[in-house]
Amino acid sequence: xxxxxxxxxxxxxxxxxxxxxxxxxxxxxxxxxxxxxxxxxxxxxxxxxxxxxxxxxxxxxxxxxxxxxxxxxxxxxxxxxxxxxxxxxxxxxxxxxxxxxxxxxxxxxxxxxxxxxxxxxxxxxxxxxxxxxxxxxxxxxxxxxxxxxxxxxxxxxxxxxxxxxxxxxxxxxxxxxxxxxxxxxxxxxxxxxxxxxxxxxxxxxxxxxxxxxxxxxxxxxxxxxxxxxxxxxxxxxxxxxxxxxxxx
Amino acid sequence: xxxxxxxxxxxxxxxxxxxxxxxxxxxxxxxxxxxxxxxxxxxxxxxxxxxxxxxxxxxxxxxxxxxxxxxxxxxxxxxxxxxxxxxxxxxxxxxxxxxxxxxxxxxxxxxxxxxxxxxxxxxxxxxxxxxxxxxxxxxxxxxxxxxxxxxxxxxxxxxxxxxxxxxxxxxxxxxxxxxxxxxxx
Ligand SMILES: [Fe+3]
Numbered sequence: 001x002x003x004x005x006x007x008x009x010x011x012x013x014x015x016x017x018x019x020x021x022x023x024x025x026x027x028x029x030x031x032x033x034x035x036x037x038x039x040x041x042x043x044x045x046x047x048x049x050x051x052x053x054x055x056x057x058x059x060x061x062x063x064x065x066x067x068x069x070x071x072x073x074x075x076x077x078x079x080x081x082x083x084x085x086x087x088x089x090x091x092x093x094x095x096x097x098x099x100x101x102x103x104x105x106x107x108x109x110x111x112x113x114x115x116x117x118x119x120x121x122x123x124x125x126x127x128x129x130x131x132x133x134x135x136x137x138x139x140x141x142x143x144x145x146x147x148x149x150x151x152x153x154x155x156x157x158x159x160x161x162x163x164x165x166x167x168x169x170x171x172x173x174x175x176x177x178x179x180x181x182x183x184x185x186x187x188x189x190x191x192x193x194x195x196x197x198x199x200x201x202x203x204x205x206x207x208x209x210x211x212x213x214x215x216x217x218x219x220x221x222x223x224x225x226x227x228x229x230x231x232x233x234x235x236x237x238x239x240x241x242x243x244x245x246x247x248x
Numbered sequence: 249x250x251x252x253x254x255x256x257x258x259x260x261x262x263x264x265x266x267x268x269x270x271x272x273x274x275x276x277x278x279x280x281x282x283x284x285x286x287x288x289x290x291x292x293x294x295x296x297x298x299x300x301x302x303x304x305x306x307x308x309x310x311x312x313x314x315x316x317x318x319x320x321x322x323x324x325x326x327x328x329x330x331x332x333x334x335x336x337x338x339x340x341x342x343x344x345x346x347x348x349x350x351x352x353x354x355x356x357x358x359x360x361x362x363x364x365x366x367x368x369x370x371x372x373x374x375x376x377x378x379x380x381x382x383x384x385x386x387x388x389x390x391x392x393x394x395x396x397x398x399x400x401x402x403x404x405x406x407x408x409x410x411x412x413x414x415x416x417x418x419x420x421x422x423x424x425x426x427x428x429x430x431x432x433x
Binding site (some may be wrong): 017018019020023024025026029032034035036037038039040041043044045046047048050051052054055057058063091092093094095104105106114115116118119129130132140168171174175176177179180181182183197199200201203206207209210217227231232233234237 | 251252253254255257258259260261262263264265266267268269270271276293294295297299301305307308309315317318320329330331347352354358360365366367369370371372373375376377378392395398399403415422423424427428429430431432433
C-alpha cells in the first residue's frame with residue numbers, strides 16, 4: 001500500500017515517526033474477505049505533519065461514568081464468565097507514558113456473543129453484560145479494566161473460521177497520527193494460526209505486541225485472573241531530535 | 249532514548265456500533281453555534297454499495313484556524329470541540345455538525361486552506377484510512393494548499409465537498425471509480 005518512494009521522504013521536524021513496513025496490516029489482505037471491496041487501490045499520498053496532525057482531541061472525566069471501567073458491575077447482577085483484570089500502560093514510541101488519555105473497549109461475552117443486532121451466532125446473550133468499557137489513563141499512563149474473558153466466535157470468513165478471543169481497543173494519544181484501533185489477544189491461543197485478522201500483521205514481532213501477558217502478580221486470590229497489555233502509539237520525531245541538541 | 253515499536257492496527261470489526269458511537273459524537277461544535285452546518289455523506293465500497301458498518305471521525309480547526317488541543321495555545325470558539333464521530337447508518341450515511349474551519353497559519357508561515365482531517369474505520373478496513381475535506385468556496389487557497397498540491401490534479405475533486413441543502417456533502421469512495429484520495433499519515 002505504501003510505496004517505498006513515498007516512505008523515503010524524510011520525516012519533517014516536529015512530526016510523528018512513520019512506522020516501519022510490516023507494523024500494520026496491508027489494507028489489501030485477501031484472506032480477510034471483507035477487505036476485497038474495501039481497500040483503496042490508488043497509492044496513498046504522503047501527508048506531512050502540520051498543525052492539524054500535531055494536535056488532537058482531549059477528553060476528560062466528564063466522558064467517563066463511575067462503572068465504565070468495570071464491565072462486571074454495569075447491571076444488577078454479575079455477568080457469566082471468568083472474571084479478569086486487564087491493565088497496562090499507554091506509551092508513545094519514545095517510551096513516554098501518555099497520561100489522562102481516553103481508552104475505549106468493546107468485546108463479546110463469555111460465549112463469544114456481542115450485544116449487537118447483527119450478531120446471530122446462537123450463543124446466548126448475557127442480560128448482565130454489555131461488553132463496553134471506557135476509562136482514562138492516570139498520570140503515569142496506566143489504565144485498568146475489570147471484565148470477563150470473552151469467548152471465541154465463528155464468523156464465516158472461511159470454512160470453520162473462528163476469531164481468537166479478543167478485546168477491541170480504541171486509543172487517541174495526543175495527536176491525530178497517534179489514533180489507533182486495535183485488538184488485544186490472549187496468550188497461546190490455539191486459534192491464532194487460522195485467523196487472517198491476527199495474521200494480517202506482516203511482522204511477527206509486531207503481531208506479538210497485540211498479545212497480552214498473563215500477569216500472576218496482578219491476579220486477586222479467589223476473585224480474578226489478570227492480563228497485562230501495554231499499548232504503544234507512534235512517537236514524536238521532535239523529542240529525540242531536541243534531546244540530541246541538548247546533549248551535544 | 250528507547251524507541252518502541254507501535255502496536256499494530258486491527259479492524260473495528262462488524263460490531264463497532266456497540267463500542268464507539270457517542271450520543272454527542274456527531275457534534276464537533278454545539279448544535280446552535282453560529283454558522284454551524286452539517287457535513288453529510290455516504291461511504292461506498294468498491295462495488296458502489298453503501299457501507300453500513302463504518303465510522304467517520306473528523307478533526308479540524310475552528311472558524312479562526314485554532315485547534316481545541318493543548319498543542320495549540322490559542323483559545324477556540326465557545327462550544328467548539330473540533331472532533332466529530334459518527335457511525336454510518338443502514339444507507340451508509342454519516343453526518344457531522346460543525347463549522348467551516350478557517351485557514352490554518354503554520355509556525356513556518358505556510359498557510360493551509362480550510363480543511364478537515366477525516367479518518368474512516370470499518371469492517372474490512374484493517375487500518376483506518378485518512379482523507380481530507382476541502383471546501384469549494386476556497387478555490388484560491390485550495391490551489392496553493394501544501395497538501396492538496398501533492399495530489400494529482402485529476403483526483404483533487406474527490407477531496408472537495410459539494411454544497412448541500414443545509415451544509416456540505418462529502419462522499420467517501422473506498423475503492424474503484426472516483427476513489428477518494430487517501431493519505432499516508
Ligand atoms: Fe470482535
